[in-house]
Amino acid sequence: MKKALVVIGFILFIVVMFLTLAEKPHPKIVMLDNVKRKPVDILPGAYQCSECKMPIETKKYAGEIIALDGKTWFFDDVGCLGRWLADQNFKDTAVVWVYTIDTKEWIDGRQAWYSVFENTPMGYGFGAYECKKEGMIDFDTMVHRMVSGENLTNREYAKRLKDGHGSD
Numbered sequence: 001m002k003k004a005l006v007v008i009g010f011i012l013f014i015v016v017m018f019l020t021l022a023e024k025p026h027p028k029i030v031m032l033d034n035v036k037r038k039p040v041d042i043l044p045g046a047y048q049c050s051e052c053k054m055p056i057e058t059k060k061y062a063g064e065i066i067a068l069d070g071k072t073w074f075f076d077d078v079g080c081l082g083r084w085l086a087d088q089n090f091k092d093t094a095v096v097w098v099y100t101i102d103t104k105e106w107i108d109g110r111q112a113w114y115s116v117f118e119n120t121p122m123g124y125g126f127g128a129y130e131c132k133k134e135g136m137i138d139f140d141t142m143v144h145r146m147v148s149g150e151n152l153t154n155r156e157y158a159k160r161l162k163d164g165h166g167s168d
Helices: 002-023 078-086 139-148 155-162
Strands: 063-066 072-075 095-099 106-108 113-115 127-129
Touching (some): 063 078, 113 139
Antiparallel strands (some): 095 106, 113 127
16 A cells, blocks of 8 residues: 555656646747847747757847848857857848847847957857957957857967967
């Protein structure tokens, strides 16, 4: 009798766990029908990075890419955005939005300036700014650095950059 109660209790526990997980909304990776091609306000945990698949917990380093048809992809780190975009056949026609650290606004990612020493979610180091400061790079340079591995996840490159010998 005790064994039967233990088995029934265990089964009930498993059922409750599955029901609890089923009620939790899953983060979105892609959103359809954003035909106005405007940035979508990112709420913590509601979206997932299309490159690294991590939940987006803050928009501080976030970005979005929108195709001509309104399909929108979300990114937790602008480094993820740069790496992902470089592999897309629509990269030249995509709208790119980044959230800026200085003005806390969504701006055209191709017009933003990028710092290289930020503590970003994936550790790439690129933070978007609306106003240019010394040492910042443009969008194309940021994407190139992501594709070529020139970011803070590359220890040799990070050391060279810190010592003032990084490529610009």
